[in-house]
Amino acid sequence: MTASGHVVLFGELMLGLRPPGVERLTQAASFEVRFSGGEANAGVSLVNYGHRAVVVSRVPASPLGEACVGYLRRFGLDTSGVAHGGERLGTYYVETGAAQRASTVVYDRLGSAFATSSASDYDWATLLDGAAWLHFTGTAPAVGDGVVQALLAGLQLARERGITVSCDLNYRAKLWSPSRAEEVMSRLAPFVDVLIGNEEDAEKVFGIKAAGSDVAAGRLVNDSYVAVARQLVDRFGFRRVATTLRESVSASHNRWAGLLYEEGQAYLSQQYEIAPIIDRIGAGDSFSGALVHGLIEGWAAQDTIEFAAAASCLKHSVLGDFNLVSTAEVEALVAGDASGRVRR
Secondary structure (H helix, E strand, C coil), X not given: CCCCCEEEEECCCEEEEECCCCCCCCCCCCCEEEEECHHHHHHHHHHHCCCXXXXXXXXCCCHHXXXXXXXXXXXXXXXXXXXXXXXXXEEEEEECCECCECCEEEEECCCCCCCCCCHHHCCHHHHCCCEEXXXXXXXXXXXXXXXXXXXXXXXXXXXXXXXXXXXXXXXXXXXXXXXXXXXXXXXHHXXXXXXXXXXXXXXXXXXXXXXXXXXXXXXXXXXXXXXXXXXXXXHHCCCEEEXXXXXXXXXXXXXXXXXXXXXXXXXECXXXXXXXXXXXXXXXXXXXXXXXXXXHCCCXXXXXXXXXXXXXXXXXXXXXXXCCCCHHHHHHHHCCCCCCCCCC
Protein backbone atom coordinates (compact mmCIF):
# COMPACT_ATOMS: atom_id res chain seq x y z
CA MET A 1 0.00 0.00 0.00
CA THR A 2 1.33 3.40 -0.95
CA ALA A 3 1.74 5.79 1.94
CA SER A 4 -0.29 8.49 0.20
CA GLY A 5 -3.69 7.28 1.47
CA HIS A 6 -6.54 5.05 0.42
CA VAL A 7 -8.93 5.20 -2.54
CA VAL A 8 -12.66 5.80 -2.03
CA LEU A 9 -15.01 4.41 -4.69
CA PHE A 10 -18.62 5.63 -4.81
CA GLY A 11 -21.21 3.71 -6.81
CA GLU A 12 -23.93 1.09 -6.93
CA LEU A 13 -23.40 -2.51 -5.85
CA MET A 14 -25.51 -5.05 -7.68
CA LEU A 15 -26.39 -8.70 -8.05
CA GLY A 16 -25.09 -10.06 -11.36
CA LEU A 17 -26.72 -13.06 -13.03
CA ARG A 18 -25.30 -14.85 -16.10
CA PRO A 19 -26.43 -17.90 -18.06
CA PRO A 20 -23.66 -20.50 -18.34
CA GLY A 21 -21.15 -20.06 -21.17
CA VAL A 22 -22.55 -18.23 -24.17
CA GLU A 23 -26.18 -19.27 -23.62
CA ARG A 24 -28.84 -16.66 -24.32
CA LEU A 25 -31.17 -15.47 -21.57
CA THR A 26 -34.05 -17.18 -23.36
CA GLN A 27 -32.19 -20.51 -23.10
CA ALA A 28 -31.08 -20.26 -19.50
CA ALA A 29 -32.15 -22.90 -16.99
CA SER A 30 -29.65 -21.65 -14.42
CA PHE A 31 -27.59 -18.53 -13.67
CA GLU A 32 -24.10 -17.93 -12.30
CA VAL A 33 -24.25 -15.51 -9.36
CA ARG A 34 -21.75 -12.71 -8.75
CA PHE A 35 -21.89 -9.29 -7.10
CA SER A 36 -20.37 -6.30 -8.77
CA GLY A 37 -20.48 -2.61 -9.69
CA GLY A 38 -18.30 -0.43 -11.90
CA GLU A 39 -16.53 1.27 -9.03
CA ALA A 40 -16.12 -1.97 -7.07
CA ASN A 41 -14.58 -3.54 -10.17
CA ALA A 42 -11.95 -0.79 -10.30
CA GLY A 43 -11.45 -1.23 -6.56
CA VAL A 44 -10.57 -4.91 -6.89
CA SER A 45 -7.85 -3.99 -9.38
CA LEU A 46 -6.47 -1.44 -6.92
CA VAL A 47 -6.44 -4.04 -4.14
CA ASN A 48 -4.50 -6.40 -6.42
CA TYR A 49 -1.90 -3.66 -6.93
CA GLY A 50 -1.47 -3.08 -3.19
CA HIS A 51 -3.90 -0.29 -2.31
CA ARG A 52 -6.63 -0.01 0.28
CA ALA A 53 -9.89 0.48 -1.62
CA VAL A 54 -12.98 1.60 0.32
CA VAL A 55 -16.35 1.05 -1.35
CA VAL A 56 -19.08 3.59 -0.58
CA SER A 57 -22.60 2.49 -1.48
CA ARG A 58 -25.95 1.44 -0.02
CA VAL A 59 -27.45 -2.03 0.08
CA PRO A 60 -30.62 -3.33 1.73
CA ALA A 61 -30.40 -4.65 5.30
CA SER A 62 -31.24 -8.18 4.14
CA PRO A 63 -29.51 -11.51 3.56
CA LEU A 64 -28.99 -10.50 -0.08
CA GLY A 65 -27.35 -7.23 0.96
CA GLU A 66 -25.10 -9.07 3.39
CA ALA A 67 -24.22 -11.64 0.73
CA CYS A 68 -23.13 -8.79 -1.54
CA VAL A 69 -20.94 -7.20 1.13
CA GLY A 70 -19.44 -10.55 2.08
CA TYR A 71 -18.62 -11.33 -1.55
CA LEU A 72 -16.72 -8.06 -1.97
CA ARG A 73 -14.73 -8.69 1.20
CA ARG A 74 -13.47 -11.96 -0.26
CA PHE A 75 -11.60 -9.93 -2.87
CA GLY A 76 -10.04 -7.55 -0.37
CA LEU A 77 -12.38 -4.56 -0.69
CA ASP A 78 -12.99 -2.47 2.42
CA THR A 79 -16.78 -2.36 2.84
CA SER A 80 -16.83 -0.13 5.93
CA GLY A 81 -18.33 2.64 3.77
CA VAL A 82 -21.38 0.62 2.72
CA ALA A 83 -24.63 1.95 4.24
CA HIS A 84 -27.73 -0.19 4.80
CA GLY A 85 -31.27 0.77 3.86
CA GLY A 86 -33.80 0.66 1.08
CA GLU A 87 -35.86 -2.23 -0.19
CA ARG A 88 -33.90 -4.08 -2.87
CA LEU A 89 -30.51 -4.72 -4.44
CA GLY A 90 -30.14 -3.64 -8.06
CA THR A 91 -29.77 -6.54 -10.50
CA TYR A 92 -28.21 -6.95 -13.93
CA TYR A 93 -28.17 -9.87 -16.35
CA VAL A 94 -25.27 -10.53 -18.73
CA GLU A 95 -25.65 -12.49 -21.94
CA THR A 96 -22.15 -13.25 -23.22
CA GLY A 97 -21.77 -12.77 -26.96
CA ALA A 98 -19.69 -14.75 -29.42
CA ALA A 99 -18.45 -14.20 -32.98
CA GLN A 100 -20.74 -11.56 -34.55
CA ARG A 101 -23.34 -11.67 -31.73
CA ALA A 102 -22.67 -8.91 -29.22
CA SER A 103 -22.78 -9.31 -25.46
CA THR A 104 -25.92 -7.83 -23.89
CA VAL A 105 -26.60 -6.38 -20.43
CA VAL A 106 -30.14 -6.11 -19.04
CA TYR A 107 -30.68 -3.88 -15.99
CA ASP A 108 -33.21 -4.19 -13.19
CA ARG A 109 -32.18 -1.23 -10.99
CA LEU A 110 -35.32 0.86 -10.57
CA GLY A 111 -35.95 1.71 -6.91
CA SER A 112 -32.78 0.01 -5.68
CA ALA A 113 -31.25 0.76 -2.28
CA PHE A 114 -28.55 2.85 -3.94
CA ALA A 115 -30.85 4.64 -6.39
CA THR A 116 -33.11 5.78 -3.53
CA SER A 117 -30.25 6.90 -1.29
CA SER A 118 -29.51 10.55 -0.43
CA ALA A 119 -26.73 12.71 0.98
CA SER A 120 -27.78 11.88 4.56
CA ASP A 121 -26.78 8.24 4.00
CA TYR A 122 -23.09 9.06 3.56
CA ASP A 123 -20.84 10.57 6.22
CA TRP A 124 -18.32 12.08 3.82
CA ALA A 125 -16.26 13.71 6.57
CA THR A 126 -15.43 10.26 7.91
CA LEU A 127 -15.36 8.45 4.56
CA LEU A 128 -12.76 10.84 3.12
CA ASP A 129 -10.62 11.00 6.26
CA GLY A 130 -7.11 10.08 5.15
CA ALA A 131 -8.16 9.41 1.55
CA ALA A 132 -5.87 10.23 -1.37
CA TRP A 133 -8.36 9.62 -4.16
CA LEU A 134 -12.11 9.55 -4.87
CA HIS A 135 -13.39 7.65 -7.91
CA PHE A 136 -16.87 7.37 -9.41
CA THR A 137 -18.44 6.50 -12.76
CA GLY A 138 -21.32 7.98 -14.72
CA THR A 139 -23.56 5.08 -13.79
CA ALA A 140 -23.80 6.41 -10.21
CA PRO A 141 -25.46 9.80 -10.92
CA ALA A 142 -27.48 8.19 -13.72
CA VAL A 143 -29.71 6.29 -11.29
CA GLY A 144 -31.29 9.12 -9.27
CA ASP A 145 -31.31 12.75 -8.19
CA GLY A 146 -30.64 11.81 -4.57
CA VAL A 147 -27.44 10.08 -5.65
CA VAL A 148 -26.39 13.20 -7.59
CA GLN A 149 -26.79 15.33 -4.45
CA ALA A 150 -24.91 12.79 -2.35
CA LEU A 151 -22.08 12.69 -4.86
CA LEU A 152 -21.89 16.48 -5.05
CA ALA A 153 -21.46 16.63 -1.28
CA GLY A 154 -18.56 14.20 -1.50
CA LEU A 155 -16.96 16.00 -4.43
CA GLN A 156 -17.16 19.36 -2.72
CA LEU A 157 -15.48 18.03 0.41
CA ALA A 158 -12.84 16.25 -1.68
CA ARG A 159 -12.02 19.54 -3.37
CA GLU A 160 -11.74 21.30 0.00
CA ARG A 161 -9.37 18.60 1.28
CA GLY A 162 -7.23 18.45 -1.86
CA ILE A 163 -8.25 14.86 -2.68
CA THR A 164 -7.79 13.88 -6.34
CA VAL A 165 -11.03 12.92 -8.12
CA SER A 166 -11.39 10.64 -11.13
CA CYS A 167 -14.52 9.92 -13.14
CA ASP A 168 -15.15 7.26 -15.75
CA LEU A 169 -17.95 8.65 -17.92
CA ASN A 170 -19.21 5.08 -18.48
CA TYR A 171 -22.26 6.24 -20.48
CA ARG A 172 -25.13 3.73 -20.49
CA ALA A 173 -28.00 4.46 -22.85
CA LYS A 174 -30.24 2.12 -20.83
CA LEU A 175 -29.84 4.37 -17.75
CA TRP A 176 -30.23 7.92 -19.12
CA SER A 177 -30.43 10.03 -22.26
CA PRO A 178 -27.48 11.95 -23.72
CA SER A 179 -29.14 15.26 -22.86
CA ARG A 180 -29.68 14.28 -19.21
CA ALA A 181 -26.16 12.88 -19.01
CA GLU A 182 -24.68 16.12 -20.35
CA GLU A 183 -26.74 18.21 -17.92
CA VAL A 184 -25.67 16.25 -14.85
CA MET A 185 -22.09 15.49 -15.82
CA SER A 186 -21.47 19.14 -16.71
CA ARG A 187 -22.35 19.98 -13.08
CA LEU A 188 -19.97 17.35 -11.75
CA ALA A 189 -17.11 17.90 -14.20
CA PRO A 190 -15.63 20.98 -12.46
CA PHE A 191 -14.76 18.76 -9.47
CA VAL A 192 -12.99 16.13 -11.59
CA ASP A 193 -9.21 16.01 -12.04
CA VAL A 194 -8.94 12.88 -14.19
CA LEU A 195 -11.60 12.06 -16.78
CA ILE A 196 -11.76 8.55 -18.22
CA GLY A 197 -13.88 7.33 -21.12
CA ASN A 198 -14.17 4.94 -24.02
CA GLU A 199 -14.40 5.54 -27.76
CA GLU A 200 -17.96 6.93 -27.62
CA ASP A 201 -18.38 8.49 -24.17
CA ALA A 202 -17.28 12.04 -25.00
CA GLU A 203 -19.64 12.13 -27.97
CA LYS A 204 -22.63 10.66 -26.10
CA VAL A 205 -22.21 12.81 -22.99
CA PHE A 206 -20.62 16.07 -24.19
CA GLY A 207 -21.24 16.01 -27.94
CA ILE A 208 -17.51 15.91 -28.77
CA LYS A 209 -16.98 13.47 -31.64
CA ALA A 210 -13.75 11.86 -32.79
CA ALA A 211 -13.61 12.92 -36.44
CA GLY A 212 -13.11 10.12 -38.94
CA SER A 213 -13.75 7.32 -36.49
CA ASP A 214 -16.55 4.78 -36.88
CA VAL A 215 -16.91 2.72 -33.70
CA ALA A 216 -19.57 0.40 -35.16
CA ALA A 217 -17.25 -0.45 -38.05
CA GLY A 218 -14.28 -0.90 -35.71
CA ARG A 219 -12.35 1.98 -37.28
CA LEU A 220 -10.62 4.48 -34.96
CA VAL A 221 -8.42 7.46 -35.81
CA ASN A 222 -6.08 7.95 -32.86
CA ASP A 223 -5.24 11.58 -33.66
CA SER A 224 -8.92 12.48 -33.47
CA TYR A 225 -9.05 11.20 -29.88
CA VAL A 226 -6.17 13.49 -29.00
CA ALA A 227 -8.31 16.34 -30.33
CA VAL A 228 -11.25 15.12 -28.25
CA ALA A 229 -9.09 15.08 -25.12
CA ARG A 230 -7.82 18.58 -25.85
CA GLN A 231 -11.37 19.89 -26.23
CA LEU A 232 -12.41 18.27 -22.94
CA VAL A 233 -9.48 19.88 -21.13
CA ASP A 234 -10.25 23.26 -22.68
CA ARG A 235 -13.93 23.07 -21.72
CA PHE A 236 -13.70 21.68 -18.19
CA GLY A 237 -10.11 22.14 -17.03
CA PHE A 238 -9.34 18.44 -16.41
CA ARG A 239 -5.73 17.76 -15.46
CA ARG A 240 -5.75 14.52 -17.40
CA VAL A 241 -8.00 12.72 -19.88
CA ALA A 242 -7.66 9.01 -20.61
CA THR A 243 -9.57 6.80 -23.01
CA THR A 244 -9.66 3.17 -24.05
CA LEU A 245 -9.42 2.54 -27.78
CA ARG A 246 -11.31 -0.60 -28.82
CA GLU A 247 -11.48 -1.72 -32.43
CA SER A 248 -14.17 -4.41 -32.56
CA VAL A 249 -13.64 -6.97 -35.30
CA SER A 250 -16.29 -9.16 -33.66
CA ALA A 251 -17.52 -10.01 -30.17
CA SER A 252 -14.68 -12.55 -29.98
CA HIS A 253 -11.90 -10.48 -31.56
CA ASN A 254 -10.90 -6.92 -30.59
CA ARG A 255 -7.87 -4.67 -30.89
CA TRP A 256 -7.19 -2.74 -27.71
CA ALA A 257 -5.09 0.24 -26.65
CA GLY A 258 -5.21 3.28 -24.38
CA LEU A 259 -4.47 6.98 -24.59
CA LEU A 260 -3.51 9.44 -21.84
CA TYR A 261 -3.49 13.21 -22.38
CA GLU A 262 -1.82 15.53 -19.89
CA GLU A 263 -0.18 18.95 -20.03
CA GLY A 264 -0.87 19.25 -23.75
CA GLN A 265 0.87 15.98 -24.61
CA ALA A 266 -0.71 12.69 -25.74
CA TYR A 267 0.68 9.27 -24.80
CA LEU A 268 -0.51 6.20 -26.72
CA SER A 269 0.02 2.64 -25.51
CA GLN A 270 0.95 -0.30 -27.64
CA GLN A 271 -2.02 -2.04 -29.25
CA TYR A 272 -3.08 -5.58 -28.33
CA GLU A 273 -4.78 -8.12 -30.55
CA ILE A 274 -7.28 -9.95 -28.31
CA ALA A 275 -8.75 -13.19 -29.65
CA PRO A 276 -10.61 -15.09 -28.48
CA ILE A 277 -12.21 -12.85 -25.88
CA ILE A 278 -13.33 -14.77 -22.80
CA ASP A 279 -15.21 -11.90 -21.10
CA ARG A 280 -15.01 -8.19 -21.92
CA ILE A 281 -17.39 -6.98 -19.18
CA GLY A 282 -15.43 -4.90 -16.68
CA ALA A 283 -12.54 -4.12 -19.06
CA GLY A 284 -13.11 -0.38 -18.78
CA ASP A 285 -13.23 -0.58 -14.99
CA SER A 286 -9.96 -2.53 -14.96
CA PHE A 287 -8.43 0.21 -17.14
CA SER A 288 -9.57 2.83 -14.61
CA GLY A 289 -8.17 0.90 -11.66
CA ALA A 290 -4.80 0.40 -13.32
CA LEU A 291 -4.64 4.02 -14.46
CA VAL A 292 -5.38 5.32 -10.96
CA HIS A 293 -2.69 2.99 -9.61
CA GLY A 294 -0.06 4.44 -11.94
CA LEU A 295 -1.06 8.01 -11.18
CA ILE A 296 -1.03 7.46 -7.41
CA GLU A 297 2.42 5.91 -7.68
CA GLY A 298 3.65 8.94 -9.61
CA TRP A 299 4.72 7.03 -12.70
CA ALA A 300 5.60 8.74 -15.96
CA ALA A 301 2.62 9.17 -18.30
CA GLN A 302 3.84 6.60 -20.84
CA ASP A 303 4.44 3.98 -18.15
CA THR A 304 0.99 4.66 -16.69
CA ILE A 305 -0.90 4.22 -19.94
CA GLU A 306 1.09 1.12 -20.89
CA PHE A 307 0.22 -0.48 -17.56
CA ALA A 308 -3.47 0.48 -17.83
CA ALA A 309 -3.80 -0.84 -21.38
CA ALA A 310 -2.01 -4.10 -20.57
CA ALA A 311 -4.01 -4.69 -17.39
CA SER A 312 -7.32 -4.17 -19.18
CA CYS A 313 -6.14 -6.33 -22.08
CA LEU A 314 -5.64 -9.18 -19.62
CA LYS A 315 -9.14 -8.62 -18.20
CA HIS A 316 -10.56 -9.95 -21.47
CA SER A 317 -9.16 -13.36 -20.48
CA VAL A 318 -10.80 -13.43 -17.02
CA LEU A 319 -14.38 -14.58 -16.41
CA GLY A 320 -16.49 -12.23 -14.32
CA ASP A 321 -16.36 -8.47 -13.77
CA PHE A 322 -13.22 -8.39 -11.59
CA ASN A 323 -9.74 -8.26 -13.13
CA LEU A 324 -7.96 -10.93 -11.09
CA VAL A 325 -4.43 -10.35 -12.31
CA SER A 326 -1.26 -9.37 -10.46
CA THR A 327 1.14 -6.51 -10.98
CA ALA A 328 3.76 -9.00 -12.16
CA GLU A 329 1.44 -10.41 -14.83
CA VAL A 330 0.66 -6.94 -16.14
CA GLU A 331 4.32 -5.92 -16.17
CA ALA A 332 5.22 -9.10 -18.07
CA LEU A 333 2.73 -8.23 -20.80
CA VAL A 334 3.98 -4.64 -20.99
CA ALA A 335 7.49 -6.05 -21.44
CA GLY A 336 6.34 -8.12 -24.42
CA ASP A 337 5.52 -11.53 -22.95
CA ALA A 338 2.27 -12.16 -24.82
CA SER A 339 2.92 -15.76 -25.84
CA GLY A 340 0.58 -17.33 -23.29
CA ARG A 341 3.10 -20.11 -22.67
CA VAL A 342 2.63 -22.17 -19.51
CA ARG A 343 4.63 -20.79 -16.58
CA ARG A 344 6.13 -23.53 -14.44
